[in-house]
Amino acid sequence: MVSEATITATIFKIVGLVSVLLLAGVLARRGMRVNYTRKINHFAIFFIPVFVDQQLDSETFTSVVYLSISAAATLGFLVIFLEPIRKRVPLFQLMFDGFDRPEDRPNTLLWLWTQYAAGFAIMIPMIWRFTDMGYDSLVTIPILINAIGDGLAEPVGVRYGKRKYTVRALFSEQTFTRSIEGSSAVFITGILVMLLYAGEFTSLQLLIGLALVPIAMTVTEAYSPHAWDTPFLMLVGYGTLMTVLQF
Numbered sequence: 001m002v003s004e005a006t007i008t009a010t011i012f013k014i015v016g017l018v019s020v021l022l023l024a025g026v027l028a029r030r031g032m033r034v035n036y037t038r039k040i041n042h043f044a045i046f047f048i049p050v051f052v053d054q055q056l057d058s059e060t061f062t063s064v065v066y067l068s069i070s071a072a073a074t075l076g077f078l079v080i081f082l083e084p085i086r087k088r089v090p091l092f093q094l095m096f097d098g099f100d101r102p103e104d105r106p107n108t109l110l111w112l113w114t115q116y117a118a119g120f121a122i123m124i125p126m127i128w129r130f131t132d133m134g135y136d137s138l139v140t141i142p143i144l145i146n147a148i149g150d151g152l153a154e155p156v157g158v159r160y161g162k163r164k165y166t167v168r169a170l171f172s173e174q175t176f177t178r179s180i181e182g183s184s185a186v187f188i189t190g191i192l193v194m195l196l197y198a199g200e201f202t203s204l205q206l207l208i209g210l211a212l213v214p215i216a217m218t219v220t221e222a223y224s225p226h227a228w229d230t231p232f233l234m235l236v237g238y239g240t241l242m243t244v245l246q247f
Contacts, residue, residue, distance in 0.1 A: 160179075160181045
């Protein structure tokens with residue numbers, strides 16, 4: 001049975017996320033680069049649910065049931081951004097404008113939907129496995145590195161990136177530019193997140209984790225297909241953590 005706290009939390013999450021999506025759309029239409037407004041949405045999608053859950057003592061990222069429901073709801077929600085629907089509902093078009101990078105067209109929604117689907121498909125069994133092993137306190141490490149590091153990589157690269165390299169996208173031969181400066185945001189975030197969870201590891205595990213996790217996720221972000229970082233970051237992040245825990 002769904003608790004009252006979970007129902008209340010769900011309502012707050014929906015209101016919060018929709019509000020941010022609308023704000024990002026307004027900012028994009030007023031001239032802010034979509035590379036930035038898209039990342040506003042990126043941070044909101046990760047941190048609004050966590051903040052609401054903490055305030056209302058509801059379910060969190062450590063719950064497989066919660067994540068499964070969230071996956072279905074997220075993928076279903078994206079249906080409103082299909083062109084025939086959003087063209088008829090101005091508010092849906094406004095939200096879409098906040099993450100529709102010109103360079104992604106006409107694949108914006110395809111890449112977004114498939115990235116979320118693949119990301120959840122990796123996260124859910126990995127979180128179940130970590131929880132079954134008694135390491136549920138560690139499941140947020142790859143999520144935080146993805147949320148913060150990958151979230152900062154693009155705006156940092158756009159603003160400060162000088163050392164460029166290119167990657168391809170799925171379902172396309174088009175190439176896209178990334179930068180070493182942007183990717184370094186993932187590396188720094190990886191170190192900080194591992195240190196944040198230092199108390200959850202033995203001294204040897206922490207040293208090995210600091211040597212492996214940040215660089216593994218940085219390289220993964222650097223070479224993942226354009227607009228499809230999350231599934232690869234989740235797979236490599238949890239896989240590397242599993243290796244660290246063997247020591």
